[in-house]
Amino acid sequence: MTKEVRKIFRNHFFRGASKQHFFELSSIYQYKHVFNFDELFIFLRGGKKFMSAKVIYERFLWFHTQVKQGNFPSTTSLAAHFEISPKTAQRDIEFMRNRLYAPLQYDPSHRGYRYEDDSYQLPGLWLKESEVVSLLVSARLAATIPDGALKSSLQKFLNQIFSLHTLSTTLSLEQLHRKVSVKNIEYYRTDEKVYHQILDALLHNRPLRIEYYSPHTGAQTRRDILPLHLLAYMGTWHLIAHCQMRNELRDFALSRIRGIEPSSCAISVADDRRSLTEYLREHFGILRGAAINEVTIRFAPAIAPWIQEQVWHPRQQIACETDGAVILSFPASDLREVKREVLRYGAQAEVIAPPALRNEIAAEIKKMQNIYLVGHSMGDQV
Numbered sequence: 001m002t003k004e005v006r007k008i009f010r011n012h013f014f015r016g017a018s019k020q021h022f023f024e025l026s027s028i029y030q031y032k033h034v035f036n037f038d039e040l041f042i043f044l045r046g047g048k049k050f051m052s053a054k055v056i057y058e059r060f061l062w063f064h065t066q067v068k069q070g071n072f073p074s075t076t077s078l079a080a081h082f083e084i085s086p087k088t089a090q091r092d093i094e095f096m097r098n099r100l101y102a103p104l105q106y107d108p109s110h111r112g113y114r115y116e117d118d119s120y121q122l123p124g125l126w127l128k129e130s131e132v133v134s135l136l137v138s139a140r141l142a143a144t145i146p147d148g149a150l151k152s153s154l155q156k157f158l159n160q161i162f163s164l165h166t167l168s169t170t171l172s173l174e175q176l177h178r179k180v181s182v183k184n185i186e187y188y189r190t191d192e193k194v195y196h197q198i199l200d201a202l203l204h205n206r207p208l209r210i211e212y213y214s215p216h217t218g219a220q221t222r223r224d225i226l227p228l229h230l231l232a233y234m235g236t237w238h239l240i241a242h243c244q245m246r247n248e249l250r251d252f253a254l255s256r257i258r259g260i261e262p263s264s265c266a267i268s269v270a271d272d273r274r275s276l277t278e279y280l281r282e283h284f285g286i287l288r289g290a291a292i293n294e295v296t297i298r299f300a301p302a303i304a305p306w307i308q309e310q311v312w313h314p315r316q317q318i319a320c321e322t323d324g325a326v327i328l329s330f331p332a333s334d335l336r337e338v339k340r341e342v343l344r345y346g347a348q349a350e351v352i353a354p355p356a357l358r359n360e361i362a363a364e365i366k367k368m369q370n371i372y373l374v375g376h377s378m379g380d381q382v
Contacts, residue, residue: 059084059092060100063113064122067104072112140180146190146237146254147199188236188255197260198239202227207267208241211259212252220258221245224265229276240279242269249279295338296329296352303348312341327352335360 059082066073079089093113096102100123103116139158145151201208208227213220225241228249232238236253243250244267299307301324308318313330320326332338335357342349342361351358 056092058082059089060096060122063092063096064102067113067115068118070114072107072110072114074112077112137180140177141182143182144232144235146192146195148192149196150199188253190237190254191257194254194257194260195237198227198254199230201262202230202239207263207265209261209263209265210252210257213256213258215256224263224267225250225252226267226269228269229280231280240276242267249275292331292333293335293354293357294329295332295335295354295357296327297342298350298352299326299328299345300348301325303345339364 059078062081063073063078066077075086075089075093078084078092079086082089093104097104101120102122103120104113105116106112107114135158139154142151142154198208200206205226207224209222209224211220211222224244225239226244227239227241229240230237231240236255239252239254240249241252242248244265298321304320304324304326307326307328312328313332316328316330318326318328335354338357339360342351342357343364351361
């Protein structure tokens with residue numbers, strides 16, 4: 001936009017003007033095709049913040065171009081070109097130097113600025129506040145990754161992005177760390193070196209040789225595997241890989257990997273994403289295996305409000321009873337995980353169906369009674 005156009009609209013436009021009035025004004029001066037009418041209207045009305053950011057960036061770009069062309073721009077020339085105050089112009093220059101790391105140096109002989117490093121380029125990517133927030137929140141959620149080097153690299157990258165590609169002065173990683181946190185409980189520890197090696201092999205499609213411990217058998221086996229998918233499930237990390245020994249997809253808990261190194265074994269697996277998706281669907285979550293049961297659980301009124309906030313399954317159904325209790329129904333196959341979840345709520349939860357699950361819960365309660373009956377507890381023996 002030319003200086004003449006800006007001057008006309010700044011002199012004639014006032015905050016109470018309607019868009020129609022503004023359009024008529026633009027028609028009078030025959031400038032309605034020179035610029036984006038809607039964006040300029042929003043900006044002059046003091047509307048969306050991103051419009052203001054665009055105008056500020058325009059000043060940075062102009063100043064940068066002037067320096068590159070050897071015109072030695074100054075505070076005075078910047079203020080005059082954009083019709084801003086000298087203080088605002090000086091703040092723009094300081095922002096370029098401190099936040100955009102522009103190697104600006106004042107040259108007294110030319111009464112203007114030049115670059116100490118002529119290779120410097122103004123950042124081309126500019127982020128809105130919502131985009132910055134999404135990056136910051138993502139970084140905070142990444143706090144659960146058991147890889148210190150990766151988290152450190154991510155933080156440095158985001159600090160650079162934040163500094164170079166946004167005008168925000170109210171958002172920062174430090175601020176987010178104080179206001180947002182992520183905590184996991186009942187998860188298995190993962191060795192940082194193991195995680196890092198697995199992630200590297202996964203991304204570069206390289207086979208690994210691992211020493212894997214099974215708590216079910218107490219045995220430790222050596223296996224050549226090709227990593228295919230890394231999964232964080234309920235706070236615990238799992239590696240889905242093609243196992244050469246079993247010649248099939250297997251699930252390896254990272255906490256059980258006792259040794260790891262690159263493998264010289266050539267492992268070739270077809271890129272069958274459907275099989276991998278099916279494996280994840282069948283082996284993780286309540287919906288597992290082939291045989292499907294319809295599970296129905298009644299939760300007492302005291303716990304009902306909490307249950308209504310939870311998602312046990314994408315196809316779950318919740319019905320409210322007159323006394324305040326809720327009936328939760330959903331399809332499931334492997335009932336072991338459902339059993340653990342039901343037992344968490346004690347007498348507040350009652351399994352209605354299927355009968356097999358109800359019988360398992362009853363048997364488990366009986367075993368607990370044998371442990372906690374008066375006269376048979378460990379406390380009575382002390």
